Amino acid sequence: MTRTVAVVGGGWAGLAAAIAAQDAGWHVTLLEASPYWGGRARTVPVLDEAGTTWPLDNGQHILIGAYTATLGLMRRLGVPLAQTLQRLPLTLRYPDGMGLVPSAWGPRLPPRLAPLALGAALLRARPWPWRARLAALRALAGWLRPVDARSPDTPVANLCAGLPDPVVRDLIEPLCVAALNTPIDRASAWVFRRVLRDALLGPAPAPWAPSDLLLPRADLGQLLPDPAIATLRAGGAVLRTGARVVALQRAAGVGWWLHLACGDTVHTQAVVLACPVAATARLLAASGLDAEPTVAAWCATAAALHxxxxxxxxxxxxxxxxxxxxxxxxxxxxxxxxxxxxxxxxxxxxxxxxxxxxxxxxxxxxxxxxxxxxxxxxxxxxxxxxxxxxxxxxxxxxxxxxxxxACTPGLRRPGMHVAPGLLAAGDAIDGPYPATLEGAVRSGLAAAAALSARA
Ligand SMILES: Cc1cc2nc3c(=O)[nH]c(=O)nc-3n(C[C@H](O)[C@H](O)[C@H](O)COP(=O)(O)OP(=O)(O)OC[C@H]3O[C@@H](n4cnc5c(N)ncnc54)[C@H](O)[C@@H]3O)c2cc1C
CATH class of the missing domain: 3.30.70 (Alpha-Beta Plaits)
Structure with a gap:
């Protein structure tokens, strides 16, 4: 008999979960509250005063070569990566030509030598004095060592104590905000160092280095949501936008009833809640499930995130x-x-x-x-x-x-298991990455793997 799963939320986590579940033989129903697929990484049509419609992204998204799960999923969906993503060796150039500019030979090095290319770029960084360049290099080498989990997590600003001001202002602050979307005085040093390690020492699909910046040439819809929806449709999935789930109810036999704002109900054996965690917590509360202690604890952890x-x-x-x-x-x-x-x-x-x-x-x-x-x-x-x-x-x-x-020191994030038969996915679910496309995709894939492991 075909197993059924409803994925609630059509962002990158929900799409990843839906594709992986379909690939594993599940019949998928994907329910998205808004009119668009893609969630926080979507294309929004904008009409200008001349009547032209511009397909603009709701925000510029940078991928990096270390996003192995995201790039793997895009490949699985047949997205032509080389045409869709523009490769830039790690660069932080300012309009005056200053900043971190890779040497001409850096991008030709094998990917495993990415740290060497970055080191060379640091030694060329203008207008820093030599003292600042060497200090940046020393600091970076130290941060690439594995994090000692016995030491307490601190703000990134503490890591920077003693570094010359220009290094902090022109390199660490923009890198930290780009990676964690959290200013250095509040950002987690552990997560920052983990992302740096992955970006410099982690794996990356050929031909990229893990530290390569991959800038979308196409709009975000073409990167993942459109091909994912086409693949799900071809596999017979039920796909609904404008379908807000307002309550969950355990079915008498097996599985769950999902109640939609429009009055429809959907029966399913398994559920993946791929909404933002605050929306998931609201849904659990509206369904009375937060009376269960483990669900209440999950909701409390979600509510503590800023x-x-x-x-x-x-x-x-x-x-x-x-x-x-x-x-x-x-x-x-x-x-x-x-x-x-x-x-x-x-x-x-x-x-x-x-x-x-x-x-x-x-x-x-x-x-x-x-x-x-x-x-x-x-x-x-x-x-x-x-x-x-x-x-x-x-x-x-x-x-x-x-x-x-906000990716702050010592942050606790809600886990994938909400209650028996209820899984959560999304960029805020506990995992090694900050709120990123890669975090969302990894979490969606993990939820689909957990479904199949249990069934
Ligand atoms: C402006 C901006 C720039 C960013 N830049 C980068 C970047 O450069 N690099 C990077 O890696 N990441 C970046 N991110 C982060 C990245 O976009 C997110 O981490 C990722 O998109 C989160 O995906 P998600 O699927 O976990 O959640 P979401 O995208 O939020 O998806 C959740 C979906 O659930 C739906 N939903 C909610 N409640 C219900 C309900 N009751 N019923 C049905 N559906 C519901 C929502 O409508 C939404 O579509 C950026 C984010 C933004 C906003």
Whole structure:
């Protein structure tokens, strides 16, 4: 008899769980509350005043070569990786040409020598004095050693004690915010070091080095959600958007009844809750399941997580302006209020159309995260000062208020097992990664493996 599973939530974790479950022989029902697949990594159609629809991402996403689960899943779905992702050796170049710029020979080294390439880039980093470059190199070599789990976790800022200011400001702060979306005074040193180790010493699918930045050339929908949905449809899965699950009920015989906001009910043998953990906790409470002590403990751990926003401002530069770098991404000098964006990306969302700039402010100050016009003004002034660019036309500002959980020292995260027969998946579920696509995909695959192990 066919085994049935309902996956609640069509973000990257839910899609990964659904594909892996279908591959293992389960009949899948995938239920997504919003009108879109992809969750926090999705494409949003934006209409401009001339009536053109732009397929913009809700935020710029960077993958790295060490994202083995995500890249493996994309390959499984037939996504042409070399065409879809642009490879950049680990780079942190500022508009003035300063920063971490790889040497010409670095990218030609075998992937296992990625740390050597980074070391060479650090020794070339301008405008740091030699003392700063050597200090950065020494610190990095120390951080790559395995974390001693007996020592307490601390903020990344503590790791940086004694490092020269430019190294912290121009290298560690942007790297930490890009990887953990948490400022260094609050970010977990353990997780930061684990991500660094994976990115420099971990495996990566050929031809990439684990530290390579892989920048999407296509919109996020084409990276994973669209091909995943096509594969699930071809395998006979039931796929519903606009389908919010509002309650779960244990079925008298085997499995669960899922109640949807529209009044429909779905019966299934197994359930994977791939919603953000706060939504999962609400659903469990609305279903009265939090009366069970283990579920109550799960909900309490979920409720203790804090979240950080990410804002993305899309602007169209004047037609006669030229992007000043070879690579499509530049780091920016930041200030909490007057220069909130850490990165600017140069994208062409529509073939043969004008390019678009995407300015990313990770964990912006609350006053900017809640006031889009103030954010837009600050970002435009930052562009004027750092790239000499004025006269841009605003296209859209997307603020994801709960983009990622704050990855703080000693953080406890809810686990995959919620209750007998109820599994959770998602980027916040306990695992080695911070809130990332890789964390979400790994968690989805783990939930599908646990389903099959139990059945
Ligand atoms: C702006 C931004 C930039 C980012 N940049 C990067 C980056 O550069 N690199 C990187 O690796 N990661 C990045 N991330 C993080 C990454 O996007 C997330 O970690 C990942 O998408 C989380 O996926 P998920 O499936 O766990 O959760 P989600 O994507 O949140 O999916 C959960 C889904 O569940 C649905 N849902 C909720 N409640 C219900 C319900 N009751 N019934 C049915 N469905 C429900 C939601 O609508 C949602 O679609 C970024 C995130 C943002 C927001």
């Amino acid at each position: 979240h950080q926003p990410i804002a993305t401002v899309y602007l169209r530069p004047p037609p006669d302006w030229h992007w000043p770098a070879a690579e499509p991404m530049l780091a920016l000098h930041t200030h909490a209020v007057t220069a909130p964006a850490q990165f600017v990306f140069w994208r062409r969302p529509l073939a043969n159309s004008a390019p678009v700039l995407a300015l990313v402010a990770s964990a912006p100050a609350p006053a900017l995260a809640t006031d889009r016009s103030a954010l837009l003004r600050a970002v435009q002034e930052q562009l004027q000062r750092q790239l000499g660019l004025g006269g841009c036309t605003p296209l859209a500002t997307v603020v994801e208020k709960r983009a990622t959980f």
